[in-house]
Amino acid sequence: xPAHGVSPDSLEMKKKELIDxxxxxxxxxxxxxxxxxxxxxxVLGETLGDGRALNxxxxxxxxxxxxxxxxxxxxxxxxxxxxxxxxxxxEKSTETPIAGAAE
Numbered sequence: 343x344p345a346h347g348v349s350p351d352s353l354e355m356k357k358k359e360l361i362d363x364x365x366x367x368x369x370x371x372x373x374x375x376x377x378x379x380x381x382x383x384x385v386l387g388e389t390l391g392d393g394r395a396l397n398x399x400x401x402x403x404x405x406x407x408x409x410x411x412x413x414x415x416x417x418x419x420x421x422x423x424x425x426x427x428x429x430x431x432x433e434k435s436t437e438t439p440i441a442g443a444a445e
Contacts, residue, residue: 357379357380357383361375361376361379364379390404390420391416391418393406393409394406399425400424401422401424402422402423402424402425403422403423403425404421405421406418406419406420407419407420407421
């Protein structure tokens, strides 16, 4: 299901965009964020490649349904279950606060 406000041509997030969003959200410098993001992606890829599930909120619980070797590549079919409703930053900026809600 496409995310709100995302054009069909840009549904795939690439590493550069991920790094840029991490920099924007965290406030750290790109030169500091890039090796951390790359290391994290390597660890996640290795963990899935080892057949282990992930439980990383708010991303969700990633469960491997099946794996198969195709030529020199491996295909991993996963299911991701997110707890509750994950709200994107775009949705947060357009939400109307509830009157009387505690800050």
